[in-house]
Amino acid sequence: MIDGHIHIERGDYTLEWIEQFVNKAVEMEFDEIRLLEHCYIFEEFMPMYDSVCAHSEYVDDWFRRKAGKHRISEYLGLIEEAREQKYPVKIKFGLEICYFKEREAFIREMTKDKEFDFLLGSIHFVDGFAFDHKPEHWIGMDVDTIYRRYFEDSVSLAKK
Numbered sequence: 533m534i535d536g537h538i539h540i541e542r543g544d545y546t547l548e549w550i551e552q553f554v555n556k557a558v559e560m561e562f563d564e565i566r567l568l569e570h571c572y573i574f575e576e577f578m579p580m581y582d583s584v585c586a587h588s589e590y591v592d593d594w595f596r597r598k599a600g601k602h603r604i605s606e607y608l609g610l611i612e613e614a615r616e617q618k619y620p621v622k623i624k625f626g627l628e629i630c631y632f633k634e635r636e637a638f639i640r641e642m643t644k645d646k647e648f649d650f651l652l653g654s655i656h657f658v659d660g661f662a663f664d665h666k667p668e669h670w671i672g673m674d675v676d677t678i679y680r681r682y683f684e685d686s687v688s689l690a691k692k
């Protein structure tokens with residue numbers, strides 16, 4: 533059994549923290565866990581969010597609280613350390629990347645030649661709109677348009 537989507541962002545980049553996930557996985561009889569970080573955790577990805585921060589004061593505040601806590605090299609260092617351990621469950625390490633169609637080249641550049649086991653594309657913004665934060669943000673939005681654009685972006689993401 534696999535748990536394929538576990539964020540590690542609530543702890544430090546230490547083996548002690550990773551081992552808590554390993555222990556839980558053993559307890560729950562998982563064979564494999566896939567640990568991942570949101571790309572906005574990393575300083576290097578912050579420029580990708582300029583337009584969504586400019587689009588909304590709420591998103592700008594959220595971003596200032598959450599983003600840029602680490603450098604990618606710190607995460608890669610943790611991954612390397614964890615791979616040297618003999619854990620009783622298989623661990624894969626990945627990155628959850630906010631998909632912005634116009635940033636494909638940037639994303640490719642940021643992720644090439646890195647030792648991630650997997651990359652996961654997610655759509656968290658549609659035309660700059662952060663649709664999954666608060667219900668009241670939908671007031672005055674055209675729901676059909678947002679959904680249509682969400683599916684268009686999903687199709688172009690899937691083609692990558």
Ligand SMILES: [Zn+2]
Pocket residue numbers: 537539628
């Ligand atoms: Zn996630």
